[in-house]
Amino acid sequence: MQVKYISKSTLEAIARRTLLDYNARYSDEPPGSVPLELMAENIGLSIEYACLSSNGNALGKTAFEDGLTPVYDKARQKYVNIETTAGTIFIDEALIKNPALHGRYRYTLAHEMSHWILHRYIFANYDLNFYEVNKREIEWQADYLAQNLLMPKGQVQKAFYARIYDLTSLPDLAKIFGVSKQAMGIRLDTLGLRLHLA
Secondary structure (H helix, E strand, O other): OOOOOOOHHHHHHHHHHHHHHHOOOHHHOOOOOOOHHHHHHHOOOEEEEEOOOOOOOOOEEEEOOOEEEEEEEOOOOEEEEEEEOOOEEEEEHHHHHOHHHHHHHHHHHHHHHHHHHHHHHHHOOOOHHHHHHHHHHHHHHHHHHHHHHHOOHHHHHHHHHHOHHHOOOHHHHHHHHOOOHHHHHHHHHHOOOHHHOO
16 A cells, blocks of 8 residues: 655645645745744644653654653653653654754654644554555655745745845855755755755
């Protein structure tokens, strides 16, 4: 069984609708950092911070149904289950504690929000086999939607072409959208703009 195909243009439209549902005038505003936490709340999600793994490999995860979620208890050096409700996004506490990881935090949150928007039907009745077979496509969809939530096409183009505040560099654009330089570079590549950046 294959995961449902979703085109780039459809994912861009889903991002646009999500942004406009949060703020109907979003596209008229100057480019800036999208208020992800408020958008998450707007679509019925809550955010919790915890140590998610013993080795730091897990940065985020989402509870798709009520139940128990494992987190890592550093004091006891073991995993413990905590009671969770559907629609809770867990972000690894290391991302919130280190200002240098702010862009990674925002991308992780947008990625988990994207799984909620796109893949609840998969994860609510979790089938490990289905996920493993379709993992590449599922994760690509969440990544692409996350890009569009964090760096909406129209806003990136507006910032790029207007050269807001005389911007000429990738780090300046990354700062405006509250993302890492790597994420901004990927987005500019996706939109065919990076070659024109000084």
